[in-house]
Amino acid sequence: MSLDGQLPPKMRLLRAAAELLAKSAGAPVSTRQITQLAGVTAPTLYHHFGDKEGLFDAVVAAGFEEYVAGERDFAPSGKPLEDIRRMWDNHVQFGLNQPELYLVMFGNIRPENRPAIVADAEALMEEMLNKAAAAGQLNVQPREAARSILAANVGVTLMLIAEPATERNLELSTMTRDAMIFAVSAEPASGSAAGDSGRSSVVVAAIALNAALQASHSDQLSSSELKLFLEWLHRISASPA
């Protein structure tokens, strides 16, 4: 009805679905609404997307690419940990800007459904954490750290979405963010009398070396040697604090 531009119906369906999904606050969006807004009839939808969920997945995928693009845009700050902070903030902002989309992406994930997007988000975070690890700023395995940080990031975003926009307190985000990053980083942390929270420098160095090795393809060791070497490295860096 209003999206009758010259765009191909597939695109019009995507936009219509995204638009309806965005404005209808939580209420279910019917395929008939979508097809009508797109100026198309039902079979067209099912021809292109197979399923209502297929269409929604496509919308989510598009939104996710936008999200990833936003995350990748500002990487080049020299400080990896600072980049992770911005990544966190960007994640939260994305969720608050498009709450419905975000809820579909992260609020309804079920085992068989789609760990795909979550896995991508984890990979993105891990990639950034690898730089921190290579710089010796990481206390734990990048993968574990990425999962942990992302989990907290999602939890905070969901909680912020849940409360009315007027009384959203972003301090919840920054506080949790810094708590997670601090707990994961190899910063001084020192001075604490209780002091077993920081891990030994062996572990930190091993983690750093591991990340550095995987980043640069050193040819000082044969592949079989490297394999064993990495295994030992992993054993060291996985040792309990």
Added chain:
Amino acid sequence: MSLDGQLPPKMRLLRAAAELLAKSAGAPVSTRQITQLAGVTAPTLYHHFGDKEGLFDAVVAAGFEEYVAGERDFAPSGKPLEDIRRMWDNHVQFGLNQPELYLVMFGNIRPENRPAIVADAEALMEEMLNKAAAAGQLNVQPREAARSILAANVGVTLMLIAEPATERNLELSTMTRDAMIFAVSAEPASGSAAGDSGRSSVVVAAIALNAALQASHSDQLSSSELKLFLEWLHRISASPA
């Protein structure tokens, strides 16, 4: 059909809904399924609960009371922070035991829908944190700490639910849990750090690890393994830029 006990229809509807919701993995549950299992016809449902969502809310409320009861059961440990750890673990376990119920409770929360349950959960956590604060073990306001911890707790639980049960790694939970508790506790801490020492390469990391390994007698590797490991480390360290 099978829940024809002498229980009143209202209770039978609740149990039928809970049972169907629990076993149907994510698939939508129809009112017809529920009423049939409860041995009741449609209007009965709407007379008692007004709405399908009303019925689900009742199920959620019942489940939440069970959850709260579980949380309150073991409070009396002398150490508040230890209690919070158990509270966290109990939360995660509840989510993993009844994933569908949990997803309805925490996965779909929208501003107008029901911050009620979340608020209750926050209050529960805050109550426990107040004891920690009274003992001088807290670094921030109990309310903020409660919100932050609960957000991370929900995020972790959702992430664990999202991945197949076979490869669930509970270490994600304990790691995030301890990170949050540590960041909130009255240790020196100081959340955001700025310290960055220059970026390091494979060589630098290897040298660092070498030094660290020789300084501390790690027992993760046998002596023969360690010897070969150090040799390789040396080879890497000696490699040209």
Added chain:
DNA sequence: CTAGCACCTATAGCATCGCTATATGAACTG
């Protein structure tokens, strides 16, 4: 005992939902 009354439940059906069997048109290929 019966009349009234509030409560609870059943019959039947509406509007809408996601989806599809089938057919028609357009566009490219030989």
Added chain:
DNA sequence: CAGTTCATATAGCGATGCTATAGGTGCTAG
């Protein structure tokens, strides 16, 4: 121009959430 493939439309099926209406059930009052 014939044949094939892709894309859209017509019409309708089964299932869904929900309801207008009516029919029992148990009570207390007369």
